[in-house]
Amino acid sequence: MGKRVLVIEDEPNIIEALSFILSRDGWTVHTHSDGVNANERIRATPPDLVILDVMLPGKSGFDILRDLRADPEMQALPVLMLTARGQTRDRELAEKLGVNRFITKPFSNAEVIENVRALVTG
Amino acid sequence: MVSFNLLIAVSLAYVAFLFIIAFVAERQAERGKGKWLRSSVVYTLSLSIYCTAWTFYGAVGYAARSGLEFITIYLGPTIVMIGWWWVLRKLVRIGRSQRITSIADLISSRFGKSTELGVIVTLIAVVAATPYIALQLQSVTLSTAVFANSSGQNWGAPELASAAFWVAVGLTLFTVIFGTRNLDANERHNGIVMAIAVEAVVKLFALVAVGVFVVWGVAGGIGPTLDLIDASKIAEWSPPGGRWFGLIFLSGAAFLCLPRMFQVLVVENDDESRLSTASWAFPLYLMVMSLFVVPIAVVGLDLLPDGSNPDLFVLTVPLAEGRSGLAILSFLGGFSSATSMVIVATIALSTMVSNHIVVPIWLSSRAGGAMMSGDVRYAVLTARRLSIGGVLLLGYIYYRLSGGGEALAAIGLISFTGVVQILPSMIGGLYWRGATRWGAAAGLITGFAIWAWTLFLPSFGADEVIPQIVLDQGPFGWAWLRPQALFGFAGLDPVIHAVLWSMLLNSAAFVIGSVLTFPLPLERLQGAQFVDVFEHSTGTRSWTHGGAEAEDLLVMAQRILGSTEAQDIFQREAGRQGKEGYLPDVTPQFVEDLERELAGSVGAATAHAMVGQLVQGASVSVEDLIAVADETAQIMEYSARLEAKSAEQERTARQLQEANEKLTALSIQKDAFLGQISHELRTPMTSIRSFSDILREGGATEEMQARHAGIIHDEAVRLTRLLDDLLDLNVLENGQGTLSRQEGHLRDVIDRAIAASVVGEGAIKIQRKRTEEAISLDTDLDRLTQVFINLIANAQKYCTAADPVLRIVVRKAGGRIAVDFIDNGDGIAKEHQEMIFEKFSRLSDHRKAGGAGLGLAICREIMIRLGGSISYLPGQGGAAFRVILP
Structure with a gap:
C-alpha cells in the first residue's frame, strides 16, 4: 500500500484531478472538502502528506496550518499548499506558518507529483 | 399723655406727606422741571441718611453709656467729607464715567467687570446691612411701644413683632413704588431723594427741638446744663486713644462703603460740584445733630428713673415732661431716620442683588433672545422688587432672631465693620493699578470671614450660633482661633479687635493676591x-x-x-x-x-x-x-493663529486619515477583489490544465477521457460566464452602456425568464398567478428578464427542499409593483442576508452552483440602473427576494 496523502480541497473537479494523478503515482488518496473539520480529520488518521487548499469553506488553509503546527505531534507533517490567489503575501504567510511546499494554481501535474515525492521521500 | 391713636394718625399723615413729596418730585423730574430737586442742599440733606435711628436715638444712649465716644461716629464721615477732593471726588467721577450703579458694580467694574466680585460684594453688603435694617425696625417699634405703653396699652413681644412686621411691609411698599418706578441708566431716584431730604430736615429739627427743650425747658439754660454735665459720669471719662482712632476709622470707612451711602454719594450725584458744598454743609449737619446729644443724655439720666433705656431718652424725656407734641415730633424724627435709611439701603441692596445675582442667573437660564426684547426690563424690575422685599424680610428675620435686645450702637458697629471689608478693594482699586481681581476676592473673602467669626456670629449671643466653649477656648480647642481673641490678642474691645484683624488680614490678602496674580x-x-x-x-x-x-x-x-x-x-x-x-x-x-x-x-x-x-x-x-x-x-x-493652526492641523490630519482609510479600504477592496478574481479564474483553469495534462499523457480509458473532456468543457464555460459577468458588472457599475427601453408586459417577462432558466428534469416547480401579472412595463425588458432569470436560477440551485417550489407573487406596495420570489428552502441565514448582494459573496456551502457569486451583485446593479430595487425579504419561510419595479 502506498503512502497516504490527504487532499483538502473544495472544488470537486480539482479533487478529481488530484486524486487521479496521485493514485496513478501510487498514493492512497483521501479527500476532505471542508475547512472546519480539517484538523480533526488530520489528527484522526494522520496521513504521510497533506495537500491543503487556501480558500476553503469555513476555515482558511492558513488557519488550518497554524493550528496544525501548534500541535507538537504535527509539526513534522509535510504540508503542500495550493492557492489560486497567487499573491506573494500568501506565500510569505504560508512559509511563516511552516508550510513545506507552496504551489500556485493552475499547476502542471508534473509539478504536483514532483513536490509530493520530494516531501515524502526526501 | 399722648393718645396712641393720635400718634398713629400723625404717623400715617406724615407717610402720606412723604408720598406726596416723592410723587411730586418724580412728576417734576419727568417733565424736566425739577432743577430745584437737584441742588447741593438736597444732595447734602440726602447724605443725612448716614444718621439713622441709631444716630437719632442711639447717640444719646451711646453718650449715656460711653460718654463722648459717640462723637467718633460723626468724626469719621466729617473727615471724609472734608477730604472730599482726594477720595470722594474720584469715586463720583468714576461712578459717573463708568455708569456705576452700586458699590458692587464699582468693585466688579474695576476688576474687569468680574461677575464673581459683584456677587461677593453684594453678599457682604446684604449680610452686613441686615442687622442694620433690623435695627431700624427695632427703633421704630420700640419708639411706638413707648407711646403705646404710656397711653395705657401694655405692649409685649407679640405686639412689637407685629408692629415691626407692618413697618417692614409699609417700607417695602414705599420703596417698591418709588424705588422701581423706572430703570434709569443712571439709577437716580428723584422722588426718593426728595423725600429723604425732607426727612433729613424733620429729624434735624426734631432733635434740635428736643435739645432746646431739654437745655432751656428742663435744665434751665446753658449754665445749669453744663453743671449737670460736669456732675455726670460723662465728664469723668477720658478718651482712650486707640479705641477712638479705631472708631473714627471705622465710621469714615463705613461712610464710603455703606451701600446706601454709596447710593446717595455717588449714584444719585448728578454733579461733582455738589461735593464741594456738601464737604462743609454735611459736617455742619452732623455737628448740629450731635450738639444736643450730651445734654439730652445727662438730663435723661438725671430725670428718669434708673434702668430707663437711654436709647429712648429723646422720646421719654419730653413724655416725662408732659410735652406730647414735642414727643410726637421726636417720634417723627426717629421715624424719619429709620425709614430714610431703610428705603435707600433697600434700593441700593436690591439694585445689587438684582444686577449681580438675580438677573445674571435669569439671563443665563434663558436663551439669548430675551436680550432683544422688553423682557429684560420687566425681569429686572421684578427682580428688584422681589429683592426689596427680600432685603426687608431678612432685616425682619434678624430682628426676630436677635430678640431686639442689643443696644443700638452695638448693632450699628457690627454692620459698619462688616461693610468696611470692601474698603481695601475699593481704595486699592482706585489708587493702585496693580490690584487684581484675585487680590480683591482674596481680601474680601478673608475680611468677611474674619468679621463673621469675630463679630457677626458672636453677636447673636453665646450658644446661639457659636457655642460658649468655642468663644472661651476656640474651635477644637485651638485657642488662637478664639473669636474674640484671635492669635491670642485678648482683652481688646470686640469691635476694635474685629476691625483690627479683619482690616489687617483683608488688606494683606488683597495685596498679596494682587502681587501674585496678573491682571487681565x-x-x-x-x-x-x-x-x-x-x-x-x-x-x-x-x-x-x-x-x-x-x-x-x-x-x-x-x-x-x-x-x-x-x-x-x-x-x-x-x-x-x-x-x-x-x-x-x-x-x-x-x-x-x-x-x-x-x-x-x-x-x-x-x-x-x-x-x-x-x-x-x-x-x-x-x-x-x-x-x-x-x-x-x-x-x-x-490665539486665533493657534486656533487656526490647530484647527488646520486637525483638519489636515482628519483629511489624511480619511484619505488613508479610503485608500486602505479601496486597496483592501481591490486586493480582495483581485484575490477573488484570481481565485475565480484560476480555479477552473486549474481543472482545465490538470485534465488536459491527463488527456495529453494518455493511457486512460476512453470513458475516462470523455469524462475529463466534459470537465474541461464545463470549466471553460464557467470561465467564460465569469468573464461575461465581470464585464457586465463593470459596465453596470460604471454606468456605461445604454438601456434599451421597451414597452411590454410583466407576464411576458416572467414567462421568458422561466423558459430560460427552468430546464431539464427535477427542475423547480413554479407557482404564479398569471392574472396578477397583467401589468404593462416601460423599461429595459432584457435587463429585467436577466434579473428574474438570476433569481429563478438561484432558487433552482440553492433551494434544498425535497420538492422545491418557487412562488412568484406580484403585489402592489406603496404605489409601486413588487415581484417577490419565494422558495420553500431553508432561506438565508440572517448574518448572510446583508452580504449576498456583494460581489463574490456566493455562500460558500454551495460551490456546486458553479457561479462566481456575481449574480446578485449584477441584479442589484441592474435594478439600481432601472430605477427600482432588489432586496432580501426575510421571514418568508424560504429564501425570498423582492424586486420592486421601476
Missing part, C-alpha cells in the same frame, strides 16, 4: 480708567463732545479689527460723508457704529472704554490704550 487686559484697562480717571475723563460721558482724531480711532481700530477690516469701515464711512480716503469726520453716529464693530471683537465694555478714552479727548492715555489694544490684538491674533 480688561482689568488693566479698567484699572487705568479708575486710577487715572481725572486724566481720562472730563466727567461727561457723551460722544457729542468728541475730540478724537479720526486717525487715532483708525489706529486703534486697526489694532483690534485688523487693517483691512478697519480701513474698510473707515473708507465706507468717509464715502458716505462724501469724502475720499480713510478719514471720515468723527460724528457721534460714526463713533457709536465703530464702537459696535469693536464690541464684536473685544466685548462691549472694552470697546466702550477704548472708544470713550479716545473720544473724550484723553490727553495721555492713547499710549496706554494702544498698549492695551496691542496686547489684546496680539493675544487675540496669537
